Amino acid sequence: DPAAVGQREAATKEQKLRADLRKQNVPDMQLNTVEVVDELIQSLRERHELLVQQPRRTCTLPPYPRVDQEILGKLGHLALIEDDEVARVLSWHMSGDMDCLLTLTTEAAQRIYAQTNGQQQLLPLSSIFRRNLSAWNKPLPHMINGRPWFNVEGNPVYARHLLIFPKHQEHCQTVFSQLLGDAIILDSLDTANRYRQEVVKSMFCPTLLTRNGERIRSNGKFGGQQNHAPLLAKLRGAVFGAPLPAQCQELSNQIGYLQELRSAIEQHNDVQRELRLHVDEMRSPQMKQQQVELRDSEQKLRSLEQKIGEAAAPITTSRDPHHHPDPRIPP
Missing domain, CATH: 3.30.70.1620 (Alpha-Beta Plaits)
Structure with missing residues (x-):
């Protein structure tokens, strides 16, 4: 079933991203919804911005205008x-x-x-x-x-x-x-x-x-x-x-993985929704009636094939051993 295969692939991708997040020191236990992931991304972005805004040593020589790539x-x-x-x-x-x-x-x-x-x-x-x-x-x-x-x-x-x-x-x-x-x-x-x-x-x-x-x-x-x-x-x-402080890069990496996880959760949810719709459709009265009709048609077809086989058997097996067909007439 393509829907079930898609659901398994989406789940596998999400689990891999969760493992990557754990390597980045981000606990993933509570990150089960897009809303929760969005809240964490926003929190990390605010921390990143605070670090970027902290005063640090800079070269204050006047820059020369880059009027060309040379x-x-x-x-x-x-x-x-x-x-x-x-x-x-x-x-x-x-x-x-x-x-x-x-x-x-x-x-x-x-x-x-x-x-x-x-x-x-x-x-x-x-x-x-x-x-x-x-x-x-x-x-x-x-x-x-x-x-x-x-x-x-x-x-x-x-x-x-x-x-x-x-x-x-x-x-x-x-x-x-x-x-x-x-x-x-x-x-x-x-x-x-x-x-x-x-x-x-x-x-x-x-x-x-x-x-x-x-x-x-x-x-x-x-x-x-x-x-x-x-x-x-x-x-x-x-x-x-x-x-920039080393933590800035760490936060940037975490935000990147969380954005990927957010997309994976959305994809997983979409695939699960499609799978549920597919299952519901398969269980609907109309689908059940179609399945009954299909089984009836298959049964009728098998019965008809059996009757045709029984009717054809005497024709192919009973021949007159003394009968010699005219050789001018093709068999």
């Missing part, structure tokens, strides 16, 4: 950083690049250069020599064949891996690889110095930055005002912004 934006606007201390040291380390406008082509950069009388700093992607760029996910210097070759402190991580790119991810990875190189972030100046001491025994050590705002240059120099990051407030808005 303008990607200023570097300070292209990346986000979750941790305040990392945002402070990286924004300061890249302070000379934050206002730089990224374009796809040199031609676009030249047009903007002329329009701004040479005042706008520009970087065309087409001018980057990509073969010299480090692989984005290459191992840290202390890792060989998947294992550290000395005792590591300070939680080292490539600075580029702490950047979040909301848009143009591939282009952003290219340009930030060019500008940041293999700069590494560690917890403190002490752990950074010890890290460098070990690395330079075997290879070149890149610039090291610390979460409390210190810098050891790739040539080994550290200390002094030029190697210490100021407070975030003194960077005058030339800072990488913060992403």
Whole structure:
């Protein structure tokens, strides 16, 4: 029965969505009607909006108008950083690049250069020599064949891996690889110095930055005002912004699954309604009468076929053995 098959398929889809919701930490026990699901969706949307409206770190550099698709934006606007201390040291380390406008082509950069009388700093992607760029996910210097070759402190991580790119991810990875190189972030100046001491025994050590705002240059120099990051407030808005709280994405995922569940419940209800109508129709007096008439017709047909068979039997079985048909007459 197609109606019963549709009902089973709708029920299976709904159960799968309920399992997905449980994985998203949404209890599904009470979500049995469209109205209840709508109430929960509205509640989650309100919570999401409150999180979005909360104040968070933003880059306040004036954006450059995107008059065409060849303008990607200023570097300070292209990346986000979750941790305040990392945002402070990286924004300061890249302070000379934050206002730089990224374009796809040199031609676009030249047009903007002329329009701004040479005042706008520009970087065309087409001018980057990509073969010299480090692989984005290459191992840290202390890792060989998947294992550290000395005792590591300070939680080292490539600075580029702490950047979040909301848009143009591939282009952003290219340009930030060019500008940041293999700069590494560690917890403190002490752990950074010890890290460098070990690395330079075997290879070149890149610039090291610390979460409390210190810098050891790739040539080994550290200390002094030029190697210490100021407070975030003194960077005058030339800072990488913060992403939305992680809970925003979680709420968005939950809302998406709930909207799918709402559609599945509606579909399930529609199929059940059709199935009930079909069952009711099958049980109606008219349908019962048709079924009786059908059975009577089938019985009459079987009886008629039996009589025809009985009447035809003597004709086919009784033949005169002495009769010889005229060979000129076809049988």
